[in-house]
Amino acid sequence: FFLILNLLCTIHPKFGGKKKMASGPASAQIEVEAPDVIKLIIQFLKENSLLNSLRALQEESQVTLNTVDNVEKFVSDILQGRWDAVIEVVSTLRLPGPKLMDLFEQIIIELAEIRELDTAKALLRTTPAMLLMKKEKPDRYLRLEHILRRNYFDYNEAYPGTNKERNRQSIAQSLRDEVYVVPPSRLLSIVSQSLKWQQYIGKLPPGTKYDLFRGKAPIERQEADAVPKKNTRVIKFGKKSRAECAAFSPDGQYLVSGSSDGFVEVWNFETGKLNKSLKYQAEDDIMMHSEGVLSLAWSRDSEIIASGSAKGVIKIWRVLTGSCLRTFPSAHQGGITSLEFARDGTQLLSASFDNTIRIHGLKSGRKLKEFRGHKSYANCAAYSRDFAQVISCSSDGTVRIWDSKTTEPIKMFRPENEVSVMKVRKFPKSEENFFICTRSPKLRIMSKASGSTIKMFEAKSEVVDIALSPRNKIIYIIGSDQVLYCYNLEDGEVEAVLKLHAKEVLGIAHHPHKNILASYSTDGTMKIWRHVGKTKKLGPKIIKADTKTNGSSKKKK
Numbered sequence: 001f002f003l004i005l006n007l008l009c010t011i012h013p014k015f016g017g018k019k020k021m022a023s024g025p026a027s028a029q030i031e032v033e034a035p036d037v038i039k040l041i042i043q044f045l046k047e048n049s050l051l052n053s054l055r056a057l058q059e060e061s062q063v064t065l066n067t068v069d070n071v072e073k074f075v076s077d078i079l080q081g082r083w084d085a086v087i088e089v090v091s092t093l094r095l096p097g098p099k100l101m102d103l104f105e106q107i108i109i110e111l112a113e114i115r116e117l118d119t120a121k122a123l124l125r126t127t128p129a130m131l132l133m134k135k136e137k138p139d140r141y142l143r144l145e146h147i148l149r150r151n152y153f154d155y156n157e158a159y160p161g162t163n164k165e166r167n168r169q170s171i172a173q174s175l176r177d178e179v180y181v182v183p184p185s186r187l188l189s190i191v192s193q194s195l196k197w198q199q200y201i202g203k204l205p206p207g208t209k210y211d212l213f214r215g216k217a218p219i220e221r222q223e224a225d226a227v228p229k230k231n232t233r234v235i236k237f238g239k240k241s242r243a244e245c246a247a248f249s250p251d252g253q254y255l256v257s258g259s260s261d262g263f264v265e266v267w268n269f270e271t272g273k274l275n276k277s278l279k280y281q282a283e284d285d286i287m288m289h290s291e292g293v294l295s296l297a298w299s300r301d302s303e304i305i306a307s308g309s310a311k312g313v314i315k316i317w318r319v320l321t322g323s324c325l326r327t328f329p330s331a332h333q334g335g336i337t338s339l340e341f342a343r344d345g346t347q348l349l350s351a352s353f354d355n356t357i358r359i360h361g362l363k364s365g366r367k368l369k370e371f372r373g374h375k376s377y378a379n380c381a382a383y384s385r386d387f388a389q390v391i392s393c394s395s396d397g398t399v400r401i402w403d404s405k406t407t408e409p410i411k412m413f414r415p416e417n418e419v420s421v422m423k424v425r426k427f428p429k430s431e432e433n434f435f436i437c438t439r440s441p442k443l444r445i446m447s448k449a450s451g452s453t454i455k456m457f458e459a460k461s462e463v464v465d466i467a468l469s470p471r472n473k474i475i476y477i478i479g480s481d482q483v484l485y486c487y488n489l490e491d492g493e494v495e496a497v498l499k500l501h502a503k504e505v506l507g508i509a510h511h512p513h514k515n516i517l518a519s520y521s522t523d524g525t526m527k528i529w530r531h532v533g534k535t536k537k538l539g540p541k542i543i544k545a546d547t548k549t550n551g552s553s554k555k556k557k
Helices: 002-011 034-047 051-061 071-079 083-090 097-113 117-126 128-136 138-149 164-176 186-200
Strands: 230-236 243-248 255-259 263-268 293-298 304-309 314-318 323-328 336-341 347-352 357-361 366-371 378-383 389-394 399-403 409-413 421-426 433-438 442-447 453-458 463-468 474-479 483-488 494-499 505-510 516-521 525-530 542-544
Touching (some): 034 186, 071 164, 097 128, 128 138, 243 516, 263 293, 421 463, 474 505
Parallel strands (some): 293 336, 336 378
Antiparallel strands (some): 347 378, 421 433, 433 442, 474 483, 483 494, 505 516, 516 525
16 A cells, blocks of 8 residues: 555645645645545446455555445435345445445335345344444344344334335435546546656656556566677767767666766667657756766666766766756866665765765765875775775776775785776675776776686777676777777687777777677767677687668757
8 A cells, every 4th residue: 555655645746645745835735635535546446346455455544445335325225225236335335324224124124014024134133233233222233133033024113204115215314425427537537647747847758668567667587698799770970970889777767878968868778769768858958068078877776877078077867857956066177987886876986087986975965085095196096895885996007995985095916017908897796806908909807805806808909998788798808909809708708809990990889788889989979789590609710790770869958
């Protein structure tokens, strides 16, 4: 029940629960009582003939829903003495005890009149209304017992000073005041309206699958890992623009790019076009910085994205609405090289060309912590898997491990003498190891405890960026020669080698569940690569893939 209450409170502005739900100004806040939500559930149970559950819910919650399909028909059934139909309707209602006593008293008397004595006795001795009469109105109860014991029916004794028709009219009028009609299937209608509202405001793109229980898109099953060799889409940026960074959302719905002209754009990677199901993008109201965007990070729930600019500004966006939730105008004194949300989504880790690593509070809008020690650019920083430590790397050639709470340095490694360390990445399902990319053809798996190299993969040019397949079976290395080197992470064998672009590749991003890879280059394009057909192990032969141009980025502020 609370699930449905929360659903209504979070996905439609008309519902606020006992907690005030702000969908606009404070004066527009509306409260919905929990009993009203229970009434929706009672109607659903009633319409689907789940009567045992209905009675249990009414009994436990003490909430009633005295609805009938047609009030006039209900009254007519009473006036015509169609008691089977009346009892069926009344069984789902919670009516005042005295009115139920009047109703069942009349039914028992009429059954006695037609000599249906066994049925009349069963109603008298088992129905809750008659048991209540026996306790509170014993004289009336004994009168009915006396009528049923007689071997004949005395009309005057049964209806002293009145008659059958008057009694029926009195009961019908009394019960008419207790019942009402509501539109059918209110619960399903409201949920449907709520989902339509989400679509209208861009929170639920058309055609999106929706998990009603979780309140978001269902988690997709991961595909078996395979190398995405076919270029299916090419996204073109403006003449003087290019993607500087890109990232898929954790739920796999979106691909976002940050470009050199400051735009943060959400793409439909299936079509290779700007995602116009988001209302703000359809109206050309694009998320943006006043300078180039160098880094992006998604929150774990795929609702918030952080973007870092070349001038040290960080902005926090709600992707479904395009609204800027928070700006850190002086997050760093240099360009933001990497970003990562903390586990609870309330803090943001950043690295910068100003040689520092910082943690920012999203609620306070302030710098919370600073890690100092690198002598040159802090090229990348990442939380450890348990978020207890921060691992950073720098152009000073060092990798440093810090205590994330105290900011105290724990360890420092130097993978190669006087060689810049460009990237650090978590190692899948291991707290002890991590990936390190130096400005060399080598990708290392290093031990956090000793700083030693456990395994090494080698390209034929400097490593630019890396990505992992969804099941962590394949490690993708993009080199400065624009070639993607695909290694089996377990045995170190080459799975494939692909030429991605004609000009320098700036980075790659992999879909979290599917064999889809995005690559972006100084040639002003971002390409989408997919796996098609069966996989084969390939030697280090360069494969030139077919390309398909699909559209360009439309830029409007």
